[in-house]
Amino acid sequence: MPGAHPIIIAGGATYVMVSQELSRANVTVAEDADFLAGEHVDGPFSAYSQAQIIDKHAPDSTGGKTYAELDREDPLRDVAMNASFLRASLFTSVVSFGVAVMAMGVGLAFILAGVGLRAVGAVAVPAARTRAEV
Structure with missing residues (x-):
């Protein structure tokens, strides 16, 4: 039985x-989030949910304007900037979770491919030897 592939370990x-x-x-x-309201943010779904609710609340706080639309001297520009940075950070973590899971899947695929190749080799090599002996 093969051991854990290093890519699976790195992804995990x-x-x-x-x-x-x-x-x-x-x-x-946030309590008014569409899903996982009140949950501690520590995984991809809770991070995504919190990013979505920030996107919902930020326009309410800035009069519907984005960072780029606000005047440079407008104090609400900092609110829009912080909301944007928080969302970007949360989405970065969501992507990181996805890449980690993908890496674990690739490691598993390597293990399964290796097991499959060994099985084919175990059948093909004795058959070739038998034909050579005849």
Whole structure:
């Protein structure tokens, strides 16, 4: 039985690290979020939910204007900028979770391909030897 592929280990370690870093921020999904309201942000779904609710609240706080639309001297520009940065950070963590899971899937695919090739080799080599002996 093959052991864990290093890519699976790296993907798993990345997933855990990103989850721990999110958890350390002590963020809770807003109560009016569409899903996972009130949950601690420590995974891809809770991070996505919180990013979505920030996107919903930010226009309310800035009169519907984005960072680029606000005047440079407008104090609401900082609100829009912080909302944008928070969303980007949360979406970065969502992407990181996805890449970690993809890496684990690739590692598993390598293991399965190796097992399959060994099985084919185990059948093909004795058959070739038998034909050579005849």
